[in-house]
Amino acid sequence: xxVFRALPPAFFDQPPPMVxxxxxxxxLVRRVGDAVLAGRIVETEAYLSAGDAAAHGARPMTQxxxxxxxxxxxxxxxxxxxxxxLDVTTEGPGVPGAVLLRAVEPVxxxxxxxxxxxxxxxxxxxxxxxxxxxxxxxDLTLNGADLTDADGPLFLAAGPPEAFEVRVTPRVGITRxxxxxxxxxxxxxxxISRP
DNA sequence: CACCAGATCCTCT
DNA sequence: GAGGATCTGGTGG
Numbered sequence: 395x396x397v398f399r400a401l402p403p404a405f406f407d408q409p410p411p412m413v414x415x416x417x418x419x420x421x422l423v424r425r426v427g428d429a430v431l432a433g434r435i436v437e438t439e440a441y442l443s444a445g446d447a448a449a450h451g452a453r454p455m456t457q458x459x460x461x462x463x464x465x466x467x468x469x470x471x472x473x474x475x476x477x478x479x480l481d482v483t484t485e486g487p488g489v490p491g492a493v494l495l496r497a498v499e500p501v502x503x504x505x506x507x508x509x510x511x512x513x514x515x516x517x518x519x520x521x522x523x524x525x526x527x528x529x530x531x532x533d534l535t536l537n538g539a540d541l542t543d544a545d546g547p548l549f550l551a552a553g554p555p556e557a558f559e560v561r562v563t564p565r566v567g568i569t570r571x572x573x574x575x576x577x578x579x580x581x582x583x584x585x586i587s588r589p
Numbered sequence: 590c591a592c593c594a595g596a597t598c599c600t601c602t
Numbered sequence: 603g604a605g606g607a608t609c610t611g612g613t614g615g
Contacts, residue, residue, distance in 0.1 A: 439596070448596070449596090456611075457611080457612095458611055472596090472610095472611095473595095473611090474595060474597055474609095475607075475609070475610095476597080476598085476608050476609070477598075479596065479597080523596070524597045524598060566596075566597095567596055568596055569595080591614095592613090592615105593610105593612095593613090594611100597607105599606095600604105600605090601603105601605085601606100602604085602605105
């Protein structure tokens, strides 16, 4: 079985586009009860810390967005309609940049993910930011969780060395700053939210 | 206190 | 490709 070594805090102390790109191929790991769920990250989006009208951090801090303004490497979990969405915070306190985790390919615990809902196709069980949170049982209680802690309930780990092609496209589902090329995708993956 | 927008998903046609 | 589900924080009266 793959060994999961948490990414260090320094990994997240760089601008969101760099973190978003570097997270492709990394592992999202979730411990829930006795089960361990893991996925290979295949789609991310960067939300800039300044000058990005689509970013939650573009507006003054509120109770909901306070994690965004805290330290890097934390889970920013919020709700959209009936779904939770998961971001990783980047850069230091006071700098609200983040990376949205949009899709992963199941690596471990696929059965468990399917049991949480999302259809019958393993490849598509976490092929979208809302579906990803459902498959990994990520909810608001994980808001603020330290994603650099390999002993915690949710963390990010380095993936094995591999070569893949990265595609950069505009972000999905937003109403402002739609043109900015800040979505990063592992080309050819069957688990991304859309081509 | 009322209204509403929203980084989604699923089910139709 | 369109529309509805469904809900919470943020904003303004």
